[in-house]
Amino acid sequence: MRQLILDLLPEAPPSFENFVAGSNAETLTGLAAWLAPANRESLFFIWGDAGAGKSHLLQACQAPYCDARLDPELEGLDPATDFCAVDNVEALGESGQIVLFNLINRLRASAGRLLAAASVPPLRLILREDLRTRLGSGLLYRLQPLSDIEKLTTLAELASARGLVLPPEAFNYFFSRAPRDMRSLMALLVAIDRYSLEQKRPITLPLLREVLQTSLNL
Structure with missing residues (x-):
């Protein structure tokens, strides 16, 4: 199952250093400028497809973080905070929308900051309507998902950094059979490394097949 390989990911917290940027240099530059102390813009909104890295960037900013899918009413959000990140705002409940609307107004008046993300633009x-208007009034950036070539290049670099020697066809083999988001692909690479060490076997296509069958129930 997919969760089995996700459980193998190292515990390194999301950061800008371990974010795979791909074609998102402009978004990262804009976010870095927004985070600078001299910035006076109160709202930064990121939108993009699932797996593009929105949650990673929100958590990398080290602001109090709230995922609206898990807390649609934003009950866990400190109303007095002056910098916060709200993820998946499309999942907000009715009272959560009121909380966020009021928070945006307060942050504007107090020079606070809100980093928000969703799958679509505001x-x-x-x-x-009033909340959509508020969310669309700040800085707006689209986060582009990695292309297949960018994913394969990143996986090859990660494999090299781990000292893994994979057969030439290995990446295309599991890339065509595993979930395509980078989090799952990176976890699968860790699983392959660990399985190879445990079995004391070189990484071959038969070994890759065994890892995929075990991890993804293929």
Whole structure:
């Protein structure tokens, strides 16, 4: 199952250093400028497809973090905070939308900051009109998912950094059979490394097949 390989990921917290940027240099530059002490813009909104890295960037900023899928009413959010990150805002409940609307207004007045993310841009969110307008009034960036070539290049670099020697066809083999998001692919690489060490066997296609069958129930 997919969760089995995700459990193998190292515990390194999300950071800008371990974020695979791909074609998102402009977004990263904009976010870095927004985080600078001299910035006066109160809202930074990131949108993009699932797996593009939105949650990673929100958590990398080390602000109090709230995922609206897990807390749709934002009950766990400190109303007095002056810098926070709200992920998956499309999942907000009715009272959560009110909380976020009021928070945006307060942060604007107090020079605080809100980092928000969703799968679509603000004007396409199915939320209160006044909240959609507020979310769309700040800095808006789209996060592009990695291309297949970028994913394969990143995996090759990670494998090299771990000292893994894989057959030439290895990446295309498990890339075509495993989940395509980078988190799952990176976890699978860790699983291959560990399985090879445990079995004391070189990494071959038969070994890759065994790892995939065990990890993904293929």
